[in-house]
Amino acid sequence: MKILLTSLAIILLSLQSQLWLGEGSVRSLSLLKSELADQQAVNADLQARNRLLEIEVVDLKNGLEAVEERARSELGMIGDDEVFYLIIE
Numbered sequence: 001m002k003i004l005l006t007s008l009a010i011i012l013l014s015l016q017s018q019l020w021l022g023e024g025s026v027r028s029l030s031l032l033k034s035e036l037a038d039q040q041a042v043n044a045d046l047q048a049r050n051r052l053l054e055i056e057v058v059d060l061k062n063g064l065e066a067v068e069e070r071a072r073s074e075l076g077m078i079g080d081d082e083v084f085y086l087i088i089e
Contacts, residue, residue, distance in 0.1 A: 020026055059066040071077035078084050 018025065056066070060070075068077070
C-alpha cells in the first residue's frame with residue numbers, strides 16, 4: 001500500500017511540475033498571451049498606417065493636387081504664374 005501511495009504521489013508531482021513549469025505550462029501560456037496582445041497592438045498600428053498610405057496612393061493616382069503639393073514641398077516647385085519671394089531675417 002505504501003509503494004502504491006508513494007508511486008501515485010510521485011506521478012502527481014511529476015504531472016503538476018509539467019503543468020506549472022514545463023513546456024506548454026501555465027507560465028508559458030501566460031507569456032504567449034502577453035506576446036499575442038503586444039503583436040496585435042503592433043498589427044493594429046500597421047493596419048492604420050497602411051490605410052493612410054492606401055488613401056495617399058489613390059489620391060496620387062487620381063488627383064493632380066496631391067502630386068503638385070508633394071512637388072512643392074519636396075522639390076520646391078513654383079507654378080508658371082507664381083512669384084517666389086525669399087525673406088531673409
